[in-house]
Amino acid sequence: MATDAINYYRNNFLKEVEANVEEGHWVKMCMQCGVCAGSCPLGNAWEHTPQKIFMMIRAGKRDEVLASDAMWMCTSCYNCIARCPRELPITHIMHGLANYAHRLGLAPKNQPTRKFAILFWNNLTKKGRVNELKLGIALYFMNGLVNGIKVAIKAMPLGMSMMKTKRLSPMEILGGHGIKDTSGFHAILKKAREIEDAKMTKFD
Amino acid sequence: MCDVLDIKLNTIPDWNCCAASIGYAEGGELPRLALSARNMALSEQASPGQDIVATCAACWLATRETKERLNADEELMKETNEALAAGGLSVKADQNVRHMAEVLIEDFGFDELGKHVKKPLDGIKIAGYVGCQTNRPFGIDGESFENPKYLDKLVETMGAEPIENYDKKVSCCGGALAFSEPEKSQALIKDIIEAAYDGGADMIVTPCPVCQLNVEAYQNDINAKYKTKFNMPVVYYSTLMSVAYGKDRKQSGLDGQIITPKQLEEIAK
Ligand code: SF4
Ligand code: SF4
Numbered sequence: 420m421a422t423d424a425i426n427y428y429r430n431n432f433l434k435e436v437e438a439n440v441e442e443g444h445w446v447k448m449c450m451q452c453g454v455c456a457g458s459c460p461l462g463n464a465w466e467h468t469p470q471k472i473f474m475m476i477r478a479g480k481r482d483e484v485l486a487s488d489a490m491w492m493c494t495s496c497y498n499c500i501a502r503c504p505r506e507l508p509i510t511h512i513m514h515g516l517a518n519y520a521h522r523l524g525l526a527p528k529n530q531p532t533r534k535f536a537i538l539f540w541n542n543l544t545k546k547g548r549v550n551e552l553k554l555g556i557a558l559y560f561m562n563g564l565v566n567g568i569k570v571a572i573k574a575m576p577l578g579m580s581m582m583k584t585k586r587l588s589p590m591e592i593l594g595g596h597g598i599k600d601t602s603g604f605h606a607i608l609k610k611a612r613e614i615e616d617a618k619m620t621k622f623d
Numbered sequence: 624m625c626d627v628l629d630i631k632l633n634t635i636p637d638w639n640c641c642a643a644s645i646g647y648a649e650g651g652e653l654p655r656l657a658l659s660a661r662n663m664a665l666s667e668q669a670s671p672g673q674d675i676v677a678t679c680a681a682c683w684l685a686t687r688e689t690k691e692r693l694n695a696d697e698e699l700m701k702e703t704n705e706a707l708a709a710g711g712l713s714v715k716a717d718q719n720v721r722h723m724a725e726v727l728i729e730d731f732g733f734d735e736l737g738k739h740v741k742k743p744l745d746g747i748k749i750a751g752y753v754g755c756q757t758n759r760p761f762g763i764d765g766e767s768f769e770n771p772k773y774l775d776k777l778v779e780t781m782g783a784e785p786i787e788n789y790d791k792k793v794s795c796c797g798g799a800l801a802f803s804e805p806e807k808s809q810a811l812i813k814d815i816i817e818a819a820y821d822g823g824a825d826m827i828v829t830p831c832p833v834c835q836l837n838v839e840a841y842q843n844d845i846n847a848k849y850k851t852k853f854n855m856p857v858v859y860y861s862t863l864m865s866v867a868y869g870k871d872r873k874q875s876g877l878d879g880q881i882i883t884p885k886q887l888e889e890i891a892k
Contacts, residue, residue: 441652460795464807491648492804496795497759501768510760514647521648531803536648539799547639598637603710604661611657611706 432481438620441515445507449473455499455509465489469499469509472516485525490517491532546597547604624861627739627868628731632676635666656699657706659689664707664714674719676726678861680756680831681798687720687761724830724860725763728773733780741869743782747886749863750789750819750827751775754834758793769793777860778828781867786822791815796837805844812838813845816855826856826884828863835859839881856884866891 436443449470456468467475467489475484490513499509517533520526526533598604639661647655663686666675677683693700693716704713727736751774757763763773770792775785794815797808815838819827829835839857846853858880865875872878872891 441647460797460811461800461804461807464804492800492807494755494795494798494800494808496755496798498755498795501759515652518647518649518651522651532800533648535799535803540649543640547637598639600637600710603712604639607657607661607706607710607712608654610709611654611703612651614702614705615651615653 432479432484433477435481435620436476436516436519440512440519442508442511443515445512446473446476448505448507450505452504454502454504455507458498458502459492460494460496460498461492465492469513472513482525484516485520485523486527487520488527488530490514490520491527491530493517544605544608546601548597624864624868624870627865627870628727628736630726633670633673635662635675636669637665638662653699653702653706655685656689656692656703659686660693660703660707660714660716661710661712662686663690663716663718663720664712666718667715668712672718674721674726676721676723678723678832680722680754681833683720683722684756684761690716690718690720722757722763722830724757724773727777728763733776736777736864737780740780740782740867742867742890744863744867744887744890745782747783748786748823748825749778749783750786750822750824751778751792752789752815752819752827752829752834752838752857753793754829754831755793755795755798756833757830774828774830774860778863781863783863786819786824789818789822789824791818796834798833798837801837801841805841806848808837809841809845809848812841813849813851813853816842816845816853817851819855820853824855825886826858828858828860830860832859842882854882856880856882856887858884858887863887 433446436446451470451474453468453470456462456470459465459468462468467484467487469489472484472487472489493510493513495510495514497510500507503509517526521533639658650658663675666673675686677686693703693714700716707713753771753774758766758771759768762768763771766773774792778785791814795811796815797804797811801808801812816827827838829838835857838855842853842855845851859876862876862880866877866887867890870891872888875887875891877884877888877891
């Protein structure tokens with residue numbers, strides 16, 4: 420009975436995270452020791468460290484958490500996972516939160532890593548492999564045309580030297596590079612998406 | 624390198640990209656795992672019972688993570704197979720998923736790797752930069768997360784000299800955020816290069832292709848921003864080994880370098 424009462428009073432956002440976010444059921448295990456916060460390579464750029472995010476989830480700060488750009492600053496270095504005394508899969512929870520916020524349309528609109536991740540996914544899922552040159556061009560234009568040209572000019576020497584060393588093949592732009600069974604590949608991804616969407620619990 | 628050691632790698636037929644660590648945003652959980660599961664399914668079909676060996680840290684991580692998640696979670700296994708069935712495939716996830724560095728160290732060992740050295744890399748000082756994902760969360764068996772030694776041992780085995788106490792050995796280069804957060808990532812990369820210079824290194828060697836690219840390619844930008852004069856070659860470990868094994872410039876991949884490692888070019892000539 421006592422546990423029922425506790426469950427009842429546990430706020431809804433924690434339940435939502437547990438139900439809908441990858442590895443979200445781990446959040447309640449965090450003991451707020453701060454080790455992860457001190458381990459993040461871009462730690463000084465984060466508004467909310469993983470420790471803070473987990474605390475905010477427990478405090479029910481739904482809007483603040485989902486709109487935070489903190490999750491998007493994760494470089495996937497796995498430092499936190501290696502060190503967390505409670506063995507939380509922190510990296511995956513941060514990725515899961517980012518994905519969840521993105522799917523609800525609540526992620527920060529101009530977050531550059533979000534944009535990059537979308538370009539990358541779209542580029543890759545089209546043909547099963549990443550076409551670096553197309554991705555590169557899309558990237559230059561990610562921030563709109565004017566800014567895109569500025570970024571493109573700045574990044575030129577790199578693109579050129581990569582071209583020279585044959586790491587970017589100009590043939591790629593003609594679409595030489597992809598898997599054979601694209602229809603099977605697309606069917607798999609579509610089905611996976613359907614299964615995942617069907618599992619989503621509604622919380623508003 | 625593989626032909627000297629007689630390692631035969633079969634390419635997974637019709638492999639797809641694993642989405643690395645940036646697939647989460649649009650891909651979520653199941654579609655992302657399905658990417659790696661498809662590769663495993665194809666590999667199980669074509670090479671049953673063989674190990675899957677990845678040369679890229681991110682591919683290795685994504686595939687191994689998928690394998691472990693599927694084995695630990697029946698429901699996820701079921702859902703993944705449901706998705707794969709839509710493309711006529713199924714997965715058991717029963718192959719070992721290994722990093723090339725594991726194969727070299729565990730199956731060959733440093734003694735064996737040393738036997739094939741034809742041109743020891745005498746007098747070259749090297750900062751062994753292990754980076755993140757080769758090291759965490761799985762790492763190489765028996766090595767610590769904070770100070771793994773295998774890369775230094777490999778450098779030594781090739782006749783070169785590993786620099787001591789390289790304190791950025793396992794730091795992060797920013798990974799995919801080098802594209803989306805260039806300034807923040809370049810600050811990380813700057814520290815990695817600076818520490819190599821501080822230790823007296825002639826070049827950096829790394830087992831990770833993402834690190835290799837990030838640390839080598841942005842030195843011009845970093846120089847412009849921080850008024851530094853970095854010109855530090857960054858080579859992939861297989862390039863280093865190939866040169867020591869007597870391969871020429873092209874076979875070793877030296878023609879793919881943006882910053883020329885002059886000492887290696889000399890030896891490979
Ligand atoms: S290291 Fe683990 S337990 Fe400590 S604050 Fe971070 S998530 Fe919580
Ligand atoms: S994996 Fe992400 S959250 Fe964890 S320490 Fe690295 S950047 Fe921070």
